[in-house]
Amino acid sequence: MKKYISFFRLRLVTGLQYRTAALAGMATQFFWGFMEIMVFHAFYEADPAAYPMTMEATASYVWLQQALLAFFGAWMFEGEIFDIINNGNLAYELCRPIHIYDMWFARSIALRLSRAALRCIPILTVAAFLPKGYGLELPASAQAFFWFIVSLSLGLLVMISLNMLVYVASLFTISGDGLKILFCSVVEVLSGQIIPLPFFPEHVQRILELNPFASTGNVPFRIYSGNLSGQQMYRAILVQFIWLIVLNVVGRMIGARGERRAVVQGG
Amino acid sequence: MITMENVCKSYRIAKRNAGFTEACKALFHREYEEIHALRNVSFTINDGEMVGYIGPNGAGKSSTIKILSGILIPDSGYVTVDGRILWNSGTKVPLTKQERCSRIEHVSRIGVVFGQRSQLWWDVPVIDSFELLKDIYSISEPVYRENLEELTELLNLGELLRTPTRQLSLGQRMRCEIAASLLHSPKILFLDEPTIGLDAVSKLAVREFVKKRNQEHGTTVILTTHDMQDIEALASRIILIGKGQILMDGGLEDIKRGGESMDETLAELYRAYEI
Numbered sequence: 001m002k003k004y005i006s007f008f009r010l011r012l013v014t015g016l017q018y019r020t021a022a023l024a025g026m027a028t029q030f031f032w033g034f035m036e037i038m039v040f041h042a043f044y045e046a047d048p049a050a051y052p053m054t055m056e057a058t059a060s061y062v063w064l065q066q067a068l069l070a071f072f073g074a075w076m077f078e079g080e081i082f083d084i085i086n087n088g089n090l091a092y093e094l095c096r097p098i099h100i101y102d103m104w105f106a107r108s109i110a111l112r113l114s115r116a117a118l119r120c121i122p123i124l125t126v127a128a129f130l131p132k133g134y135g136l137e138l139p140a141s142a143q144a145f146f147w148f149i150v151s152l153s154l155g156l157l158v159m160i161s162l163n164m165l166v167y168v169a170s171l172f173t174i175s176g177d178g179l180k181i182l183f184c185s186v187v188e189v190l191s192g193q194i195i196p197l198p199f200f201p202e203h204v205q206r207i208l209e210l211n212p213f214a215s216t217g218n219v220p221f222r223i224y225s226g227n228l229s230g231q232q233m234y235r236a237i238l239v240q241f242i243w244l245i246v247l248n249v250v251g252r253m254i255g256a257r258g259e260r261r262a263v264v265q266g267g
Numbered sequence: 268m269i270t271m272e273n274v275c276k277s278y279r280i281a282k283r284n285a286g287f288t289e290a291c292k293a294l295f296h297r298e299y300e301e302i303h304a305l306r307n308v309s310f311t312i313n314d315g316e317m318v319g320y321i322g323p324n325g326a327g328k329s330s331t332i333k334i335l336s337g338i339l340i341p342d343s344g345y346v347t348v349d350g351r352i353l354w355n356s357g358t359k360v361p362l363t364k365q366e367r368c369s370r371i372e373h374v375s376r377i378g379v380v381f382g383q384r385s386q387l388w389w390d391v392p393v394i395d396s397f398e399l400l401k402d403i404y405s406i407s408e409p410v411y412r413e414n415l416e417e418l419t420e421l422l423n424l425g426e427l428l429r430t431p432t433r434q435l436s437l438g439q440r441m442r443c444e445i446a447a448s449l450l451h452s453p454k455i456l457f458l459d460e461p462t463i464g465l466d467a468v469s470k471l472a473v474r475e476f477v478k479k480r481n482q483e484h485g486t487t488v489i490l491t492t493h494d495m496q497d498i499e500a501l502a503s504r505i506i507l508i509g510k511g512q513i514l515m516d517g518g519l520e521d522i523k524r525g526g527e528s529m530d531e532t533l534a535e536l537y538r539a540y541e542i
Binding site: 002003005006007010013014017088089091092094095096097098099260 | 333336338340370371372374375377379381384385386388390391395398399400402403404405
């Protein structure tokens, strides 16, 4: 366990070095956040009754999503993992007494945490001071906040487990590009990153809520604003937990096979 | 002790001619060629030996090293390293999981350097990579201190340790790479072209170091290289491989002829075997 923790620590420290990237990222995310909220406002003013979430909850959802983009952004892969599979440096990775699945998992957590750490505080602080309906509200209740944290952690782990599937699949395909593109487009729609899932038609929603992609950012952000609570919330967290286990079992299985199959490229 | 018995390995490689039309054709019909990287390779290497494993490009040297490191599966053959059975693919009685040594257990006891790759983390100072390797191999603090001190002195790492890997020159990096693969005091060291691209001073330092390591710690060294001076300085035994087959296994004296330089001798040898 210690080896994975030290690796995690090293990667985290490295990730925290990129200050300029963080500033640029924040600027983009403010812009996106404002734009999205304007669009949602336009819809809201057209017909508030047809609106599945309150405007306040929607604004909170958008800001949390922007602040924690590094947690759930589907495209946030560790490029180096694809590189070593492609150019054969995987040989070195395999020459160390480590499980590559666990190593890559630890690495992905560190990557996302370090990126989020640099970006989330300023965004959340500014969003909290914006006028009602445009900014970030306080959590619905202390209890909601507690479950938000639980669900957020589970969501992060589910997201990384999904990434892991792409990594281990590229052990077979050698190039991860195609898989990445496919993965990103599917995740962005089905996880509620483009529009929150409550905005989908009800029967579509019922199916979407059970898929692993909805178990990433969708659940914690809705718990925060009180859009998801009580029985429904417990159920959603349970689904997250089940997906976390299923995805990891499958990912490890594919990984173990791929590791044995991956012909190490180059000299 | 290292033994390889009748090890075979072949790769399937898609081939096509140059050009756009050919590339389009390859979309529908792909020609594969079976490349036999290793054909019935057998040898035994005793503890404390220093073996030069030589052969022309594409002879199967790296494939052998990868199989011995436990990361490449041979198609058939029986491989043991220090009593650990790595592979016995293609035999009638396959090994159970308990009998076969796991990759993790095996690699924690060997050291590997691939001359054309890097195992150090690119963006952090070398010493951070070393500290991480300490945890990865679960090296105890006193052993780590002792090894690090010795390696730093012998390979003249001093100031390099605090420099990020990406800012090291090739020779400097290679010295750090070699140190990195010896921190856990492995009994067996695989060096795959360790002196590639090094200047005279670094080459001498690396050779001197490998020699010392072998004499003082009894480390078994298997070295692949194209630099015949490496072989002359280090190897007491030479295994020559060509087209996937072992062609010769013997001492330096066996191939050396009076007056000729090592490179000429080797070229002569390659020609004689038509490889």
